[in-house]
Amino acid sequence: MQTYYYVLASQRFLVEEEPLDEVLRERTRNYHEQEKEIDFWLVLQPAFLEAPEMAQIKAKCPQPAAAVISTSSQFITWLKLRLEYVITGEFQAPSQTIPNPLASLASMSS
Numbered sequence: 001m002q003t004y005y006y007v008l009a010s011q012r013f014l015v016e017e018e019p020l021d022e023v024l025r026e027r028t029r030n031y032h033e034q035e036k037e038i039d040f041w042l043v044l045q046p047a048f049l050e051a052p053e054m055a056q057i058k059a060k061c062p063q064p065a066a067a068v069i070s071t072s073s074q075f076i077t078w079l080k081l082r083l084e085y086v087i088t089g090e091f092q093a094p095s096q097t098i099p100n101p102l103a104s105l106a107s108m109s110s
Contacts, residue, residue, distance in 0.1 A: 001093065001095065002071060003092055004101045005071070007068045008086060011064045011066040014042075014066040015042075040069065040072065044106040045064045045106040048093070048101060064106070069102060
């Protein structure tokens with residue numbers, strides 16, 4: 001079982017109002033330069049919020065939500081400082097209630 005850390009906010013805030021794509025592009029470039037494996041993902045409408053233990057967190061976040069999920073707590077702490085108005089936390093997966101940590105409820109159709 002792996003611990004995943006997250007920054008959670010409304011999809012509108014994370015994807016449209018914040019320069020998140022720029023931040024993630026820069027971080028990706030940095031990882032490639034250091035030959036480091038990518039350990040963060042942007043997930044729209046993250047399915048982990050449907051787990052019963054996440055009900056209080058889900059209730060605090062405007063829907064639809066978006067999350068940056070990472071296996072690096074330091075990256076999530078850095079992102080929280082940069083983004084300010086976000087919820088952070090962690091969960092263990094795969095588990096009975098969260099079988100896929102990166103699953104999305106967003107429909108694939110456009």
